[in-house]
Amino acid sequence: MDPEDFSTLTRDYLNQCNIAVRNHNGFAASYIGDAFQALFGYPIAEEDDAERALQLAFELLRLVPEIEVPDAPPLRVRIGIASGVVVVGDYLAAPAGVSTVAMGSIPNLAQRLQSIAEPQTILTDQRTYDSTAGAFEFTDLGPQTLKGFSNLVHVWRAEKPHILENRFAKRTQLTELVDRRTELTQILKLWREVVTENHGQAALICGEPGIGKSRLIFEAHQRMPRCTYLTLQCSTAYSNSALFPFLTLLKRYAGMHAEDLADISLERLEALLSFSNIPVSQSLPIFAKLLSISQTRYPSPNMTSAQQRMISVRVIVDWLHHVSRINRVLLSIEDEQWIDPSSSDVLEALIGEVGSFPMLILITTREKRLRKPLKRSELRKITLERLSDDDAQLLVGNAVSGKTLPQGMRSSVLAKAEGVPLYVEELARAAFETSTSHSRS
Ligand SMILES: Nc1ncnc2c1ncn2[C@@H]1O[C@H](COP(=O)(O)OP(=O)(O)OP(=O)(O)O)[C@@H](O)[C@H]1O
Ligand SMILES: [Mg+2]
Structure with a gap:
């Protein structure tokens, strides 16, 4: 060349x-x-x-x-x-x-x-x-x-x-949990209200990166037998892509795959959309376009983009209500700081109507509030703080599976990690690897 x-x-x-x-x-x-x-x-x-x-x-x-x-x-x-x-x-x-x-x-x-x-x-x-x-x-x-x-x-x-249901499913090793009893109790109390009174609840879990927001949801879910667990992951790469986390969930729930024939995907989509009061003839062309499925069964809607957006929000909310009527739902929305605006509308509607459905909505964010603040809110707030020195010490021990780290290294890990569990874990493991490779050589 x-x-x-x-x-x-x-x-x-x-x-x-x-x-x-x-x-x-x-x-x-x-x-x-x-x-x-x-x-x-x-x-x-x-x-x-x-x-x-x-x-x-x-x-x-x-x-x-x-x-x-x-x-x-x-x-x-x-x-x-x-x-x-x-x-x-x-x-x-x-x-x-x-x-x-x-x-x-x-x-x-x-x-x-x-x-x-x-x-x-x-x-x-x-x-x-x-x-x-x-x-x-x-x-x-x-x-x-x-x-x-x-x-x-x-x-x-x-x-x-x-295709993942839970982010912690990707781990082959999970460090034993320390602390977070108060926060777990708060969440389980909300869940009891969902179960005993059929009254839905929503909570916002706030805290800096690596503080343990996702882990808290994972632990709570382990303690909620027989629920339908749906999880949505927002992503920096898709924070402007309309409805990205909800469409990902829909596809996963309906078993739609990129390699499927358009007809199969359309049938699955049609079945899902039929749970809403909005006629499928209106919603299907909108969702087919959002999901890039080519179709000629229904003509493109003669609507403004604002009307189309309202329909897509309503259909997703109706579908989630339908799922919660079959069995109570834990719905987690992870990393809301990256949510796209249309998904924020879905979230707003879900939280606004949550009391009428057996559903617990847990949202995690690195910020102090939702991207689109709610006017009137049923939302509880749970803020995760850094670990105390004692708990961070315990976590160091757990991260290296109870083996001992030289005192100097242990102190340096604790000082650098400043009580953020992710850093405690990572630095303790790295220090342990260094200390064993030194002792080998
Ligand atoms: N209380 C805890 N006890 C033991 N390990 C913990 C605890 N909290 C968090 N961890 C561990 O720390 C790591 C980071 O936690 P997690 O992924 O939940 O953070 P996060 O707040 O969700 O971060 P991000 O904002 O990046 O999503 C994980 O490996 C998790 O298992
Ligand atoms: Mg997380």
Whole structure:
């Protein structure tokens, strides 16, 4: 290829990748030639960093071959992902194009994995597999010898995303719960009202990233036998995509898959929409468009977009009411700080009418209030604070499965984590790995 074309192509490719990285809340750290490094959890570590890295990886597998290449076969990518604590800094003697870089064994491992990956595949280390195994399907490639690593490295190939009911289902290990008795009691009291009086309730769980909002819902759900559990995940990448979390739930509930024939998807959709008083002839064309299903059964509605939006909100609320009449529902809406405006309307209507249905709505947010404040609200507020020193100590012990950490390391973990459970867990595990590798050597 002509060098000028090649340079335009590389620029186009890196631009598109950069946008995708940002959409998944990652940080594009450095570029060398056509390779780049993306960091998740920098500058702020979050509970789902590894999961977002994998979501990005799948997005790149889809996006890169679509980049236009004049007179040549489509581009293909290889991706390597490794997880752990890294040192990130500005690289003073940096070659052109390189600024902030992650250094140490984890980025090296990711790069090694990338170099042995087949085109259009994603390889990960054990740690990434452990924290995302329920969210994605993997093939075990077993322990491998990698250049620059003295020990064998267990390698996994990520195959495709699972459709998830609960974010904690993705964990292969869960640290034993500390504290949060008061908050759990509050939620279970609301649930009792739902069960005994058929009177729905809604609560907003607020707190900074990693403080334990999702974990609290997981624990509450474990203590609510025989409920229908529906969970919605808002996402930074889709905060402007109309009804994104509710449409994802609808598809999951109806068993609709991207590879289904349009006719099958339409039948499933029709069945779902029939639970509303809005005629299917009106709602189906609206939802078919929202879900990108082509259909000719019903003509496109002759309505303004505001009318269409009102209909879609009403139909979703009616459908959820129908589900709660079959069996009482726990509905969790995670990371509401990223909700799109139409989904906010659904939420507002659901909360406004919640008293009449056997449903407990739990919403998590990193902010102090909902994105669209409610005029008159039945919403309880539960704010999660940082852990006390004693509880953080307990969590350190739980995170390293009761094994002991040298006193100096323990104090440093506690000081750095400042009572945020995510950091306590992560730093304790990292410190434990460092202390065992030192004692081995
Ligand atoms: N009380 C607790 N005891 C033990 N582990 C906890 C506790 N609270 C949280 N954790 C652990 O800390 C990590 C982060 O918790 P979680 O994902 O619930 O945070 P979050 O507030 O939902 O964060 P985000 O805003 O990023 O969604 C998880 O691994 C979770 O299991
Ligand atoms: Mg969460």
